[in-house]
Amino acid sequence: MDDEDWDTEIPDHASGGLGKGGLTASQPRFQALGSLPARANETSCVFSQSIKPDAGNDPSRGFQCMQDSGWPTGSGGVSGKQNGEEKPTGGFGSRRSFGNRGPSGNLFEERKSTGFGRVQYREVIAPFHFNGVAVEEGGDDEDNQSHTGFFRRGGMSNGSDARRGGRGPTRGGRGGYGLFTNNDCEMNDARPHSGFKREGFGASSGDSANRGRGGFRDRGGYKGSNEEVIGGAGKSMWKSDGDKEGGEPAAPKVTYIPPPPPDNEDAIFAHYQTGINFDKYDNILVEVSGHDCPAAILTFEEAGLCQTLSKNIAKAGYSKLTPVQKHSIPIVLARRDLMACAQTGSGKTAAFLIPILEQMMQDGITATQFKEQQEPECIIVAPTRELVNQIFLESRKFAHGPVVVYGGTQTIHSIRQVMQGCNILCATPGRLLDIIGRERIGLSKLRYLVLDEADRMLDMGFGPEMKRLISSPGMPPKDKRQTLMFSATFPEDIQRLAGEFLKTEYLFVVVGQVGGACSDVQQTILQVSQYDKKDKLVEILNSIGDKRTMVFVETKKKADFFAALLCQENIKTTSIHGDREQREREEALCDFRSGRCPVLVATSVAARGLDIENVHHVINVDLPSTIDEYVHRIGRTGRCGNLGKAISFFDPLADSAVAQPLVKVLADAQQEVPSWLEEIACSSCAVGFSNPRGNMFASVDSRKFSQGFQSKEHSGGFVASNTSAADESWD
Numbered sequence: 001m002d003d004e005d006w007d008t009e010i011p012d013h014a015s016g017g018l019g020k021g022g023l024t025a026s027q028p029r030f031q032a033l034g035s036l037p038a039r040a041n042e043t044s045c046v047f048s049q050s051i052k053p054d055a056g057n058d059p060s061r062g063f064q065c066m067q068d069s070g071w072p073t074g075s076g077g078v079s080g081k082q083n084g085e086e087k088p089t090g091g092f093g094s095r096r097s098f099g100n101r102g103p104s105g106n107l108f109e110e111r112k113s114t115g116f117g118r119v120q121y122r123e124v125i126a127p128f129h130f131n132g133v134a135v136e137e138g139g140d141d142e143d144n145q146s147h148t149g150f151f152r153r154g155g156m157s158n159g160s161d162a163r164r165g166g167r168g169p170t171r172g173g174r175g176g177y178g179l180f181t182n183n184d185c186e187m188n189d190a191r192p193h194s195g196f197k198r199e200g201f202g203a204s205s206g207d208s209a210n211r212g213r214g215g216f217r218d219r220g221g222y223k224g225s226n227e228e229v230i231g232g233a234g235k236s237m238w239k240s241d242g243d244k245e246g247g248e249p250a251a252p253k254v255t256y257i258p259p260p261p262p263d264n265e266d267a268i269f270a271h272y273q274t275g276i277n278f279d280k281y282d283n284i285l286v287e288v289s290g291h292d293c294p295a296a297i298l299t300f301e302e303a304g305l306c307q308t309l310s311k312n313i314a315k316a317g318y319s320k321l322t323p324v325q326k327h328s329i330p331i332v333l334a335r336r337d338l339m340a341c342a343q344t345g346s347g348k349t350a351a352f353l354i355p356i357l358e359q360m361m362q363d364g365i366t367a368t369q370f371k372e373q374q375e376p377e378c379i380i381v382a383p384t385r386e387l388v389n390q391i392f393l394e395s396r397k398f399a400h401g402p403v404v405v406y407g408g409t410q411t412i413h414s415i416r417q418v419m420q421g422c423n424i425l426c427a428t429p430g431r432l433l434d435i436i437g438r439e440r441i442g443l444s445k446l447r448y449l450v451l452d453e454a455d456r457m458l459d460m461g462f463g464p465e466m467k468r469l470i471s472s473p474g475m476p477p478k479d480k481r482q483t484l485m486f487s488a489t490f491p492e493d494i495q496r497l498a499g500e501f502l503k504t505e506y507l508f509v510v511v512g513q514v515g516g517a518c519s520d521v522q523q524t525i526l527q528v529s530q531y532d533k534k535d536k537l538v539e540i541l542n543s544i545g546d547k548r549t550m551v552f553v554e555t556k557k558k559a560d561f562f563a564a565l566l567c568q569e570n571i572k573t574t575s576i577h578g579d580r581e582q583r584e585r586e587e588a589l590c591d592f593r594s595g596r597c598p599v600l601v602a603t604s605v606a607a608r609g610l611d612i613e614n615v616h617h618v619i620n621v622d623l624p625s626t627i628d629e630y631v632h633r634i635g636r637t638g639r640c641g642n643l644g645k646a647i648s649f650f651d652p653l654a655d656s657a658v659a660q661p662l663v664k665v666l667a668d669a670q671q672e673v674p675s676w677l678e679e680i681a682c683s684s685c686a687v688g689f690s691n692p693r694g695n696m697f698a699s700v701d702s703r704k705f706s707q708g709f710q711s712k713e714h715s716g717g718f719v720a721s722n723t724s725a726a727d728e729s730w731d
């Protein structure tokens with residue numbers, strides 16, 4: 001299953017003229033790309049902005065390798081910076097910043113849009129009752145924010161700031177923890193919730209004084225669109241509206257339009273410094289298996305990249321290749337299929353982006369015209385919304401015009417983005433399939449299919465979607481496309497499934513050990529019983545101070561609970577999990593990245609891929625049920641040669657199954673293994689109580705061990721991650 005809304009949110013006939021054939025009517029008047037750099041030297045690398053001929057001054061998105069003369073600075077209705085400094089003033093933004101509504105910071109709701117046809121649909125939502133008081137939907141506009149914060153009375157304010165209405169980490173719904181039930185909260189989001197009684201806990205986030213966005217949301221139980229969690233431990237299972245059980249109210253339509261990406265060069269090329277151990281990456285053993293492997297390159301110069309791409313790589317702060325890049329870049333340039341496994345934070349994203357872009361430039365791929373159906377040359381899929389967005393932002397360092405679409409946002413917005421021109425598409429699987437199903441994306445020109453976090457994309461959670469994708473009409477067969485898979489973990493069983501997607505002669509690059517933890521993360525395992533976790537967490541966070549810390553828990557409820565608890569302890573905290581609306585999730589990440597909330601409580605939805613500067617600590621309040629998940633979680637720190645620390649609470653009553661693989665991961669990363677943990681691992685091993693995934697790390701290419709690699713036995717089903725208690729992990 002996927003992370004997406006399979007909604008019929010905006011059927012063609014009801015899309016305000018944006019259905020097929022109805023485009024012109026409500027088509028935005030896009031801002032001209034006057035400041036797009038001229039393509040002086042490298043015309044072949046222009047995937048230029050398409051222009052719909054009959055659309056007046058309507059240049060659509062371009063796809064260009066960026067020239068160092070710069071990015072368009074954005075003319076038109078957007079006055080510049082996002083993130084609360086200079087606010088957009090409406091009108092059509094620079095390039096694709098259409099639809100921006102008034103001065104609302106990062107919020108771009110079409111219902112308040114000052115552009116893009118001024119669609120004004122506003123959800124009509126009945127007031128709901130909270131603590132016996134009818135609360136009106138306040139909308140999300142800034143006007144309401146000054147009074148929509150939670151804990152207005154008697155609530156928590158973090159520290160000394162009078163942060164009334166600060167954006168909060170939790171949405172309150174779900175009750176049951178008995179916290180703060182006497183608080184008289186107000187909320188700005190009164191849409192129907194899905195059956196959880198709101199007991200009113202929540203937490204202020206320590207947000208800056210006048211943000212006042214009501215972080216205290218209701219709506220527990222579904223994830224923003226017309227879908228809900230129906231189970232799935234270790235992964236989310238969604239079903240559509242029609243399948244809802246128990247007469248739950250339909251989820252509200254998703255109206256969220258994410259803010260446009262930054263347009264100024266500083267923001268585009270923002271990066272953090274490599275750490276003291278970056279050079280030590282060179283010492284990691286790399287194994288490449290498969291026939292006729294091209295030689296690794298040692299420097300970016302050796303890759304022979306075009307000048308513009310090289311300049312942008314330098315601007316991105318990349319001067320030296322990481323091992324996975326040394327090996328992957330020539331392999332992709334040689335047009336081979338690739339499965340690459342390298343430790344977290346070691347630059348896998350650039351390892352596929354750079355050679356794909358180079359090839360597209362070499363091939364002279366030109367911009368697609370504004371069309372109702374786009375046919376991208378490259379599709380990159382990843383399991384979470386935040387991750388695809390991150391990949392999109394990374395790709396913008398190197399080229400103009402990639403497009404990102406993901407769930408939790410307005411479908412029609414995604415479609416509009418695509419229709420403006422789309423050579424490279426970053427997408428979550430559900431939204432991708434949705435748009436393919438609406439015939440807005442055709443696959444016949446696809447040359448590159450990238451699965452980031454590929455083991456996750458192929459397991460039971462997303463495997464069926466991936467299968468649907470490769471059997472979608474027009475999808476070139478595997479020998480006619482290049483398929484690339486990247487992850488830090490690649491269990492053998494998943495490797496076998498991958499054969500269905502890859503050419504037989506694919507190459508397999510392993511940097512270090514498959515599934516190994518990043519050696520720059522100092523791992524500590526503490527024996528902490530379930531009942532002591534709260535106090536221990538607070539104690540540790542108090543000793544850490546303001547350093548950025550991600551706290552992982554296994555369920556959404558617990559994420560709410562711990563976020564609230566920490567705020568009550570005056571620890572500036574926000575949270576991210578699958579029950580939060582997409583807007584809230586993005587706000588939470590933004591607050592965490594900016595340091596406004598140095599603590600982020602998360603479920604495994606934030607475990608993979610997220611690349612956030614200066615995350616000093618990861619704390620696993622609950623250990624995940626699979627060791628792969630553990631490796632990804634702790635990999636949010638210690639990235640790119642920087643050092644990090646991970647502390648995990650081990651509750652023998654709950655975590656014995658993971659003891660054995662945990663010992664292995666610790667030992668492989670030369671970490672101290674507590675003797676009590678070894679004992680538990682031994683005894684669980686003796687009684688045959690071990691996590692199967694713990695034995696699944698392939699030290700090398702699984703083809704070496706498996707004669708029946710592509711046998712029928714493996715081609716059918718998808719592999720379940722070991723699942724236990726999570727009510728969601730992925731979104």
Ligand SMILES: Nc1ncnc2c1ncn2[C@@H]1O[C@H](COP(=O)(O)OP(=O)(O)OP(=O)(O)O)[C@@H](O)[C@H]1O
Binds near residue numbers: 608611
């Ligand atoms: N050659 C390089 N030199 C300097 N920094 C780099 C280089 N390559 C990548 N980076 C930076 O390293 C960080 C980690 O890269 P990336 O997110 O691609 O890691 P990853 O291997 O995909 O991690 P994960 O397994 O967690 O997804 C990013 O901030 C990226 O910009």
